[in-house]
Amino acid sequence: MKALLPLLAALPLSSFLLVTPSAPAPKYAVADIPATLREGAHAVLRADDEVVTVKSAGRLVHTVHRVVTVLDAAGDDFGRHAVSYDALNAVNYLRGAVYDGDGRLLHQLRAAEIHDQGVGDAGGSFMTDVRVRYADLRQPQAPYTVEFDYEVVSDNTLFYPEWQPQEAEGLAVQSATLRVTTPAAVPLRYQERQLPAGGTVAHTTAGGQETYEWKLADLPAVDEEEAAPPLAYSTPAVMLAPSLFEVQGHKGFASSWQSFGQWNYELNAGRDQLPPATLAKVAALVKDVPDARARAQRVYEMLQGSTRYISVQLGLGGWQTFPASSVASNGYGDCKALSNYTKALLAAAGVPSYVALIGAGSDRPDLRTDFPSSQFNHVVLCVPPAKGSRADTLWLECTSQTNPFGYMGSFTGNRHALLLTPEGGKLVTTPRYGAAENRQVRRIDLFLDAVGSATATARTLRTGQDQDFYSQLLHELGPAEQKKYVTDRLRLPTFTLTKFNLAATPAGPVPGVVETLGLSLPGFAMPSGKRVFVTANLLSRMPALPAQIGERKAAVWLPEACLHADTVRLHLPAGFRAETLPTAVQFSTAYGTYASQYLALPDGTVQYIRRLELKRGQLPSSAYAGYLDFRRKISIADKAQVVLLKMES
Template sequence: MKALLSLLAALPLSGFLLRPAAPAPKYAVADIPAALREGAHAVLRADNEVVTVKSAGRLVHTVHRVITVLDAAGDDFGRHTVSYDALNSLAYLRGAVYDENGRLLHQLRPAEIHDQGVGDAGGSFMTDVRVRYADLRQPQVPYTVEFDYEVVSDNALFYPGWQPQEEEGLAVQDATFKVTTPTELPLRYQERQWPKGAAVAHTADGGRETYEWQLSALPAVEEETAAPPLAYTTPAVVLAPGDFEVQGHKGTAASWKGLGQWSYALNAGRDQLPPATVAKVQALVKDAPDARTKAQRIYEMLQGSTRYISVQLGLGGWQTFPASSVASNGYGDCKALSNYTMALLAAAGVPAYVALVGAGDDRPDLRADFPSSQFNHAIVCVPMAPAGRPDTLWLECTSQTEAFGYMGSFTGNRHALLVTPEGGKLVATPRYGAAENRQTRRIDLTLDAVGGATATARTLRTGQEQDLYAQLLHQLGPVEQRKYVTDRLKLPTFTLTKFTLAAAPAKAAPAIVETLGLALPGFAMPSGKRVFVNANLLSRLPALPAQVGERHTPVWLSDAYLHADTVRLHLPAGFRPETLPAPVQLSTAYGSYSSQYQNLPDGSVQYIRRLELKRGQLPASAYTGYLDFRRKISVADKAQVVLLKTES
């Protein structure tokens, strides 16, 4: 026995200590069904989200998310960002990354989680919003990332939504969404683009109700041409409170009226102006003949004396700075500037209201059938009655350059929530159609005998067609403007010999005039005795790609506009028109198009083109017709005038 003990004592101790077992592999790429890998850049292996409503003023959102990155195009899924602020605290953020076979490569360490504020160096943000950011991307694909986090929210005006398939190229293997709420706080929800036969599981137990949704085996989707944004085409569940409370301010979002009442009460009494400001306003408008003139003078004063900043400080996301503060400091966010404008108008005897709106150039209208906070901006609504006819004036108070009464693509063509003492009311902002959104272009195109050409082009853009060019005019210098335009001219070889951009007088909508001078070497080279010329120099509309497979999404025509072109083609000496393209006339549910050519008495050729596109949403089956419409336009836009040399 002693000999055995001596022998054991002589053996290395490490021979008897058990090494920690390596974690069992999980999330192996081979376990992903082949159908989900097809056409996918990444696969959402698991998305388990739980929302626990604790009270009218607090909820907890817990997320467990696992994504396999299949190729470099899906690399962005290898990192994750979670925001938090004074009303939303981040309890934890954890992560891990696995190799192709599911073996753990790395566990996210606290030191690898970056924490930073949201803002910019220019000082235009006042915010308590911060983000925590983790990056687990790997140099070799495929790999799998796993993230866990929990947010505790004291801002129960907003409930988290759920849309697992939020990006193109992402397949979904399994995803669940579970919400529990006290019985006295019934859950308000709306299922959107929901698969047929997939039903919510609803149970009740011990004074709490639970709702659970599940999605699985969703192949990756590719955004289709002329389709709504992906957020409006893949399955989603949207939540909203009934009764809620934010920092002691109680309200209800069960109706638009109730939501507006909460916003009005939150900002009541913050519209008082200093006496000096009131006196200044009254002096400004004392000889104004009507309310509209008063409003215009006040708007111009606002633009000349204030600037915009973004305020996101706790309740400051919804409660405005007092009007007196803006008067003293000369700045404010959209709510503060709108509240200040409303106060200025009141001092002039012009009633007005703040209106909440979901702003964005490509943002579809709000869901009117689901009262909830769907807003990110505030504007001012001024009811008017000129000449006895009901009318409404709208003011964008954050811009120092926007035309008086113009909403444009940022806030036009949608609904807003008017905030009144009686509560909220959904109203329509200005509608901009083809009558307002116009591009009228006149070109003189002069050919020489050796194939070169020069051109002068004057383009008048109005309404939403001028929105981008108004930004260029007011935000960039002449050199940057010129470069922007030059980079986007779709001409093979040219020199920009002249360029100007200027505002122009307009009645229905603001207008911008662009003037171009162009030198076009080799534009129409002779071919024997003939020269082939495309008179459509700047307005060709390309055809669209054919639909591959079955179309799934509606045809989404986001803007209505009218483009009208007149081109005068001046011929070189010794040439005459031999053949002019036949006229084209198209009239469809998508819009209309016409083009025609004419010999003029002075020997020149005139080309007139007119394209009007409608705004709207059509069923997926309409894409075939829209494709054909665009193809015919493209063919017509490429038609050529044939010139014949008459001298030897």
């Protein structure tokens, strides 16, 4: 090194400038984003360039280049990215960089900064080979821009990538492209949704390859709006699916529900054999039960008392079930295995049934029935009625140890499912739960005293989907945690909970949970001179919605039909009488119906009766003004006050 020093000293200054590495040229400056895209946005997707290359019926490669500018702290989630992989999906690379607001490179992601971790839980209810590579390039101060590049090679062509660049509210899209290349012998199937004018596919053919391209540009951020549908229903998307596929040597066709269901049925055929001891147990269980439905109930209750749920996502195990004999021996299985096991138990009891694939989740959109593809994440069991029977089709959730017999609820009810039969897949519908099933019936006795305080007892029966969450509380939390949850959500200014209980109702057509409360309400209705003003609607007030700012974009989404009925009995303090009762209110709209009335009863009490029925459906954005008015009228009526007058002694 010393020998080089004289030579370096003799070189002109310009020579040093030539050999010194220069900083990368700035790119992705925030100033380059059009003002129309920054308006109302927390982040801007500068580029989302995705390439899907179908190599064969059994392999595809998905390459992504993604650039997001984070404008404020609410957009920070876009500053990190995760890519999942498993035995059938390999991550070739994950690279990243972050830039400041002027587009200058701040940091290049290093391999040591990429976290690699398994997906699972501490309770041991997952058996999975799924792992995640995760990179976090969030900065302490916005704006900044993150850039990610990654590639996934998939040997599970049952699933093609979905393309929906505008994946969240508050995200604007400056540029996004999707290119799919596939051999002509492996035809692509796709469905375009909500694409803007000019956004449809460009299709070319060359050298035995089919190429499809889509482009999106300059999409302003979508505001979060009240009563709006999931973004899957409102922002541009392209769904991709194979015509033929192969998973670990198992070939299938997905061009129809029949063929897709056939593949799944054959994949699991012959895995429903039970050990002799289990067959004998079932025979003894149902020997004195002639009715098929009663036999099914005994089998289901045996299942609930002898098995537990785990999730299995191990390669093909995500689709192929454990044998029924394995569940019989081990006492556990995933949704596929438990449904297959229950199917075998029912067959031993002389009750035919079918496994059904379903997209489960209370907030999950229903299947796109016009686009056969793998849209499922769960398996249940369907028991059709016997020929000539007038009974309804029976549905069983085989993963739950607490679900009432035959009840689907908000997790799997009100949607389509794919029945797996020897003849292939058949689309069917699960039970529909409407206002007759989803009920909240509340009775309150409110006792007022002469100095303005009150006590109350409240009994609330919730049934159907209205009880789903409370049933979860009942079975998963202890009494103290249940009480805290309910206490934290009572919309009362000052109160003490003096009594609390949750209990399931006896078995019926739909399950129910009864909540019993005792309340102490100091300063509830303070006298004003000789009068007391009392709001009778203690626990069921429905608030008005804020006025729409700007033009309404989203449709009006009413996801659940329900009926709420309240009866409140006001017990007046000695020496008081009802001076003024609110006028009865009644109206009916496309969104629901409402009625309330007040009666002075002969025993000196005042009775308030309220009935609210909400409808289920999706209405155009133009209907939102009417929905606002509907909610405003309910809010006003719910706040109405009874005027009590102190009588002269």
